[in-house]
Structures are given as C-alpha cells and as structure tokens.
Amino acid sequence: MKNNIIMNACIVPKYGTEEDIIIREILKPIPREKELLIKVHYAPVTPTDLTSKKGDSFIFRLFSSLIRPKFGVYGEMYVGEVTEVGELVKDFNIGDLVYGTNGMKLGTYAEYVRVKDTTVIRKVPKGVEPINTLALLDGGITALPFLRDKGLIQKGQKVLIIGASGSVGSMGVQLAKNYGAIVTGVSGTSNQELLKDIGCDYVIDYTKTKYTESNYRYDIIFDAVGKSSFIECQNILTEKGSYLITVPDLPAMLKALFKVKQKNKKSLFAATGLRKPNLKNIDLDYLEGLLINKKITPVIEKIFDIKDMTKAQQHVRTGHKKGNIIVDLRKI
CATH class of the missing domain: 3.40.50.720 (NAD(P)-binding Rossmann-like Domain)
Incomplete structure (x- = not known):
C-alpha cells in the first residue's frame, strides 16, 4: 500500500553530527500485520543515539557507523501512545500507553515510530508517570x-x-x-x-x-x-x-x-x-515492581523540546549529565 502521509522527524543528515540536526518532513510509516504505530511522547537522549565525530574513541566511531539509521532518524527508546495496530497484533490496542525500545532500528526521534510486536514493548503500569519508565530502559x-x-x-x-x-x-x-x-x-x-x-x-x-x-x-x-x-x-x-x-x-x-x-x-x-527481548522483559518485570513500590526513583535532569535536540545531545556528550536527559516530541 502506497503512503503519501507525512510526519515530522528529527534528522541527522548523512555524515552530519548533532550540530547539523534539522526537523524535516518524511513519510509516516504504515504498520505491517505484526507491527504497531506509536505516537511518540518522550524519548531519552543517550550516548547510543549520538553521531560520531572527530575525537571520539575508535570503538564509539565504529559502533556509530554500524547503526546509522534509515532516513537519519536516531532514537532507540520511547514512551507514547498506540495509534495503529497490525491485524496479527494480539496484546495491544489503540490508545494503550506503552514504552519500549526499537533496538538498532532506532527511529524514535520522530512524530511516529513503527515497532514489531516482538520487540521490547510494554504497557505503562497503572499509577506510574509514563516518562519515568524511560529510566528503566x-x-x-x-x-x-x-x-x-x-x-x-x-x-x-x-x-x-x-x-x-x-x-x-x-x-x-x-x-x-x-x-x-x-x-x-x-x-x-x-x-x-x-x-x-x-x-x-x-x-x-x-x-x-x-x-x-x-x-x-x-x-x-x-x-x-x-x-x-x-x-x-x-x-x-x-x-x-x-x-x-x-x-x-x-x-x-x-x-x-x-x-x-x-x-x-x-x-x-x-x-x-x-540481549534478547525476553531477557529484557524479565528484568523490566522486576524493575517495574521496584518503581511501583517506590524502591527506586528515576533521576531526570532536564526535558528538552525536540527543537532543542542539538543542545540536548551536546549536553549528553559532555559526560556530566545527571540521570536522564529527555526530549519532548508531543508538539514536533
């Protein structure tokens, strides 16, 4: 099925770094039969999501070059709302608040991200502030x-x-x-x-x-x-x-x-x-229990608007962030 619907995404042009980030329109993905479409609300900024630049270690530069995403949309983790589900998806419904990781496919620094139902994707537990689930990931x-x-x-x-x-x-x-x-x-x-x-x-x-x-x-x-x-x-x-x-x-x-x-x-x-999704899910069962029972407290230093992604990534690159740095994609 052809798709002519567009969405906004945070793009790193080919061979670019965080200084070159732009917000640009790209095609909105269509979920296949075992996939979901998520309206992204928030995403963390992590070292994994940084592009490599001169002065980075060899290992980091190698890793960054191997995972460069299609269309230049980075971002591995997310919390958001299910807006579409494939016909073979059983455990999720439109309107569910979910959090998870799209693995090396990345793509969460966008208005929408398409994820397989076999990836790490979980419903936000009742009573938990959705943004706090990102600290578990x-x-x-x-x-x-x-x-x-x-x-x-x-x-x-x-x-x-x-x-x-x-x-x-x-x-x-x-x-x-x-x-x-x-x-x-x-x-x-x-x-x-x-x-x-x-x-x-x-x-x-x-x-x-x-x-x-x-x-x-x-x-x-x-x-x-x-x-x-x-x-x-x-x-x-x-x-x-x-x-x-x-x-x-x-x-x-x-x-x-x-x-x-x-x-x-x-x-x-x-x-x-x-690690495989099933192992991460076992750990998230345990971590959710700690979070619900207030045995752990997420540390979130700052929430940046997605339009300030360059500043957010520059702050993460300093190596001096406190806890998590988050970007808000609700108004991208």
Whole structure:
C-alpha cells in the first residue's frame, strides 16, 4: 500500500553530527500485520543515539557507523501512545500507553515510530508517570544485568560505582542498595547531594580525591561511564573482586568475546543492549515492581523540546549529565 502521509522527524543528515540536526518532513510509516504505530511522547537522549565525530574513541566511531539509521532518524527508546495496530497484533490496542525500545532500528526521534510486536514493548503500569519508565530502559536494564549477572552482587558487599550520578550509575546505586550492598558513589562536586539522596552510603568527589589510591577495598567496582580501567582499579579490588565496565577497552572486549576464564580479580563486560527481548522483559518485570513500590526513583535532569535536540545531545556528550536527559516530541 502506497503512503503519501507525512510526519515530522528529527534528522541527522548523512555524515552530519548533532550540530547539523534539522526537523524535516518524511513519510509516516504504515504498520505491517505484526507491527504497531506509536505516537511518540518522550524519548531519552543517550550516548547510543549520538553521531560520531572527530575525537571520539575508535570503538564509539565504529559502533556509530554500524547503526546509522534509515532516513537519519536516531532514537532507540520511547514512551507514547498506540495509534495503529497490525491485524496479527494480539496484546495491544489503540490508545494503550506503552514504552519500549526499537533496538538498532532506532527511529524514535520522530512524530511516529513503527515497532514489531516482538520487540521490547510494554504497557505503562497503572499509577506510574509514563516518562519515568524511560529510566528503566535508559539505565535500569543496563545496571541490573551488570550487577546481578556479572558482579553476582550479594548483601553486605562493598560496591564502588563510578559515574554514579548518570542514568546507568544512578540506577546502579539504587539497585545495589536494594540488594543490601554498601555503596560508594563517585561523581563531581555538584552531584554529591544527589548521590546521598539516591542512597549512597559514602560519596567521593573525583575532582578532589583520587579514588584509585584509596586504602578501601571493594568487592565490585562498576564503571558506568567508561572513565577508568581495570589496571587503575586492581589495587582497590578485594582478592576475588569484580571490575565491571559498560564502555570496554579492547582487552575487555576480547575477554568477553573469547570467554576468557579469570581467577581472583576479574575484569568483566557485557553487551547488555544486545540481549534478547525476553531477557529484557524479565528484568523490566522486576524493575517495574521496584518503581511501583517506590524502591527506586528515576533521576531526570532536564526535558528538552525536540527543537532543542542539538543542545540536548551536546549536553549528553559532555559526560556530566545527571540521570536522564529527555526530549519532548508531543508538539514536533
């Protein structure tokens, strides 16, 4: 079926960066028999959604080039309203408020996004502010498998979280506390009170204290922003401690790829974003329960209008955001 209906979308022209972002009309997608059309209300701005530019790491530039989306519409996650459903879609109806991720197909920085019913798509739980579900996607389903599956976190363990004020780090702090860990958060001067508010037992201002030279020893070190290395952190790990990193260097990637067995102190990485939808849904069941019961609190620093996407992406690129940065697409 031909489609002549247009919609507005946030576009990064070919070979462009965030400075070149424009709002442009493109064809509105038509859902196939097992797909839904979502009217996007909000979407988070994450490092995954940034275009690469000179000065970025090789790994980031490679990843960015591999996932360049069709039509130049980035954006992986969303919360919005179902406006159309394919004839074979069973679990969703027009008018449902839903949140989810479109994976590497991206496309959520637009008025509408088309998603398959087999992707991670969930109804917003009753009593939950829809925008808060984005913190479960941009933070929760990364931090949880790292701490639980890679770190094997246990009650009473000492956990150091580097980048504790960001989207992944702030969720990591709260999840670690729910597991009964003793948590130390690392962030800059302006974020110290935030770290205390979300549950850190101890806080370190990295601009004043070199945490890698501490006499304290940690069972788990979780670098949520890729600002450290295993070599730097070995001395502050316990004898059988685990170093977890979300942004790997080449050695960490090779260890994960070839499943290298490590005795005693371990450096571990997981491509959590590439996990299958059923595993992410299991984690979201757990995270929704914590959110509903007020065991975790989403941290949202700022909501930008979609017309200010350049500013939003520039802020994320600084590496100093607090929790989540969101763009509002309701009036695109």
